[in-house]
Each structure stands twice: as structure tokens, then as C-alpha cells.
Amino acid sequence: MSREIKLSRSYVKLCSDLGRLLEQGRQRAMRAVAEVRNQVYWEMGQRLSRARELEDRRTARELMDNLAADYVRTAVAKGLPFRRAVFRHALRNSLIPIATSFGNNVSVIVSGSFLIEKVFNINGMGLLGYESVVERDYPVVLGLLVVSSLLFLVGNILSDLCVAVVDPRVRFD
Numbered sequence: 001m002s003r004e005i006k007l008s009r010s011y012v013k014l015c016s017d018l019g020r021l022l023e024q025g026r027q028r029a030m031r032a033v034a035e036v037r038n039q040v041y042w043e044m045g046q047r048l049s050r051a052r053e054l055e056d057r058r059t060a061r062e063l064m065d066n067l068a069a070d071y072v073r074t075a076v077a078k079g080l081p082f083r084r085a086v087f088r089h090a091l092r093n094s095l096i097p098i099a100t101s102f103g104n105n106v107s108v109i110v111s112g113s114f115l116i117e118k119v120f121n122i123n124g125m126g127l128l129g130y131e132s133v134v135e136r137d138y139p140v141v142l143g144l145l146v147v148s149s150l151l152f153l154v155g156n157i158l159s160d161l162c163v164a165v166v167d168p169r170v171r172f173d
Contacts, residue, residue, distance in 0.1 A: 055098065062097060066090035095166045103159025107152050 066072060067090050075085040113126035121127070125144060132140040164170045 062094040066093045099162035099166045102162050103155035106155030110148050
């Protein structure tokens with residue numbers, strides 16, 4: 001009988017040790033998941049700031065190229081103040097590439113919503129799309145594809161309108 005008590009005590013001790021190890025492992029796994037999640041958030045923020053920085057550099061480079069163009073020098077030589085020549089001629093032509101890429105931002109927002117809503121478990125179009133793909137709910141996936149396509153088309157139309165406003169060569173008849 002004492003042997004059975006010793007075995008049951010050692011079994012209880014083994015189970016409690018195993019439970020403690022499992023709990024420590026679970027806590028370590030949770031810390032690792034939190035660390036990876038924080039790294040992903042940091043990386044997303046870095047990429048967004050880099051994209052904004054590249055857009056600013058592109059605008060500055062375009063403006064510098066346009067300031068050196070003949071039509072700006074001609075406008076200043078004819079007596080137009082430099083500030084007005086920059087805003088009326090050089091800046092408008094420098095904004096054309098930005099206006100062209102404006103429509104793509106809509107698709108970036110839609111695709112970013114999939115990631116953000118999945119990571120933060122926010123109810124929305126992105127999470128619905130993700131869960132529909134996982135569960136193979138084809139009508140919902142196709143509906144979201146149609147909505148995303150329409151948003152992309154609206155973004156392209158807005159981009160074309162922005163180019164029409166900014167580009168002096170484009171005229172409405």
C-alpha cells in the first residue's frame with residue numbers, strides 16, 4: 001500500500017511538473033507570437049513611411065526637372081515672377097505622376113484591409129473575404145471580387161480626373 005501511495009504521489013508530482021512545463025511553454029509561445037506580431041506591425045509602419053518618403057522624393061525630383069525646363073526659363077525671361085512660374089508651370093507638370101498613381105491607392109487600401117482586419121480581428125470586407133476563401137464560400141468571394149473591381153475602376157476614374165485637372169495638355173471639349 002505504501003508503494004501505491006508513493007507511486008500516486010510521484011504520479012501527482014509528475015503531472016504537476018508536466019502541467020507547469022506546459023504552462024511555461026504556452027506562455028513562451030504567447031510571448032513569441034506577440035513578438036512576431038509586434039515585428040509585423042513595425043514592418044508595416046516602416047513600409048508605409050518609406051512609400052510616403054519615396055513619393056515625396058519623386059515629387060521633388062519631378063519639380064527639379066521641371067524647374068530646369070525651357071518653358072519655365074522662358075516664362076521667367078518674359079517677366080513672370082519666379083514664384084508664379086513655379087506654381088503655374090512647374091508644379092502643375094510635376095504633379096502629373098502623382099495624379100496618375102492616385103487611383104492605385106484605392107486598391108492598396110482594399111488589399112491592406114485584408115491584412116489589417118485579419119490581424120486585428122475587425123469585422124469588415126477584408127476579414128469577410130479571408131474567411132470566405134478559407135471556407136470556400138464562392139458566391140461571397142465573387143461578390144467581393146466584383147466590389148473590389150468596382151472600387152479599382154472608381155480609383156482609376158478619379159486618377160484620370162486628377163490628371164485632367166493637373167495636366168495642362170488635357171482639355172475637356
